[in-house]
Amino acid sequence: MSTSESQEPTLSSEGSETKSKKASKKEAAKLEKQRRREVAAATSATSTLSVEDDPLAVNYGIVPLIELQSKTPANVNDWTRVEALNDSLENKQVLIRGRAQAIRPVGKKMAFLVIRENGFTVQCLVQAQPDLVSPQMVKFAAALSRESIVDVEGVVSIPAAPIKGATQQIEIQVRKLYCVSKAIPTLPINIEDAARSEVEIEKAIQAGEQLVRVNQDTRLNFRVLDLRTPANQGIFRIQSQVGNVFRQFLLAESFVEIHTPKLIAGSSEGGAAVFRLDYKGQPACLAQSPQLHKQMSICGDFGRVFEIGPVFRAEDSFTHRHLCEFTGLDVEMEIKKHYFEVMDVVDKLFVAMFDTLNTKCKKDLEAVANQYPFEPLKYLPNTLRLTYEEGIQMLKEVGVEIEPFGDLNTEAERKLGQLVLEKYGTEFYILHRYPLAVRPFYTMPCYDNPNYSNSFDVFIRGEEIISGAQRIHVPEFLEERAQACGIEVKTISAYIDSFRYGVPPHGGFGVGLERVVMLFCGLNNIRKTSLYPRDPLRIAP
Known part of the structure; x- marks a missing residue:
């Protein structure tokens, strides 16, 4: 076999490899486009506003079941644990997953979320901004049910005043928000009630205020909620x-x-x-x-x-x-x-x-x-x-x-x-x-x-x-x-x-x-x- 003949398959192989890479990229782009349509469709199903009304609809919504069926591999290193969030991450983009412990809307263009993971909490701000966060996204955040599992992507910032309602002294400026698992709107017991001490309850009674006391049988009947305190x-x-x-x-x-x-x-x-x-x-x-x-x-x-x-x-x-x-x-x-x-x-x-x-x-x-x-x-x-x-x-x-x-x-x-x-x-x-x-x-x-x-x-x-x-x-x-x-x-x-x-x-x-x-x-x-x-x-x- 001549030298030139021996080189032909190599050239052909390189050409095939180039075409294969282009096809893979094209297929990946197609899958990403499909995923965005699915997320947007799921979002529109829970909103009175259509997808066409919000060009940023792809940045929030309920994650479709197909995305949770181990459809595509993910790099777990992309996620940051709430426990690890600190001021060294200022101005850096992070992705976290946790429970929506508290949700506090402020008007129509702002909502605060407190996200909890393994006992650590962080405050997240969803604020309407042109080309970044839409009013519909703020509305979606405000409508989340407490204890739902959510993915939050955003930029870490350091607030001027200490944050009293979270363990981590940073704030995440939310850019993307997806609900992975939705909790029912009314829980059998509220985590806040289950976490309350007898001392706190007695003080409230003396002050003429009535707080919910969760008894032991109720706790054990709904143990998975009680364990979250x-x-x-x-x-x-x-x-x-x-x-x-x-x-x-x-x-x-x-x-x-x-x-x-x-x-x-x-x-x-x-x-x-x-x-x-x-x-x-x-x-x-x-x-x-x-x-x-x-x-x-x-x-x-x-x-x-x-x-x-x-x-x-x-x-x-x-x-x-x-x-x-x-x-x-x-x-x-x-x-x-x-x-x-x-x-x-x-x-x-x-x-x-x-x-x-x-x-x-x-x-x-x-x-x-x-x-x-x-x-x-x-x-x-x-x-x-x-x-x-x-x-x-x-x-x-x-x-x-x-x-x-x-x-x-x-x-x-x-x-x-x-x-x-x-x-x-x-x-x-x-x-x-x-x-x-x-x-x-x-x-x-x-x-x-x-x-x-x-x-x-x-x-x-x-x-x-x-x-x-x-x-x-x-x-x-x-x-x-x-x-x-x-x-x-x-x-x-x-x-x-x-x-x-x-x-x-x-x-x-x-x-x-x-x-x-x-x-x-x-x-x-x-x-x-x-x-x-x-x-x-x-x-x-």
């Missing part, structure tokens, strides 16, 4: 951090994360408070805790394990601190000599957790306190430890009597918490060496007095959040204790058999995620810290 955004970001610290701390201490089954053949804890179900013709229940399987994992030579997962309790409890389903933070570990080794982990873990929350969640804690005022948790760098008997003695000295070898009721827990705070200056402490009679069947008795056990509870603000103990690892003794607690041994035979193959002494603890957040933030009801609570009366939404 600053306090709730703060609560669940704090909750996320609690789970993160729990995981990262334990991983750094050589623990292994495990995932245990939630469908089991027998009760995890003993007693009747289980959700029973039919499992392919066999009786089964939902796990009350990962207790049995995390212990079996110690038998499997993992040494130190933890789990973050759902826990189910079928008790008909209507208190402020009980749920039928909650998120359990569970730990199990080998011990060398003493159950204090488990308490040492609790001590270091929770002090590290509280330190992290106070350092990294300041904005979220402030948001919670604005609606639900509370005092920061008082705790010591080395957690206070008291024996059960020492706690009982403190109660006796102020006239509170506890049944011999009995558990503390809610009132006694709170009183003891008050006494501990007054005497030791802490709201976080450990009470250990509990009576055996009030602990689960797998709890190891004390060596010097079988009426007591190698167990402990941990308290925040006078309420119990953690139960832990050394476990019985001798199978014959475990069978004996299970029978004494009314548990059918055959339903947990796999669990007991695992101890027949050799297992080191071990212990652990469990804590409810929602209860930790509730008490750290000084909240009055655990339903505030459960994303979608499940209690004896609620299984939706």
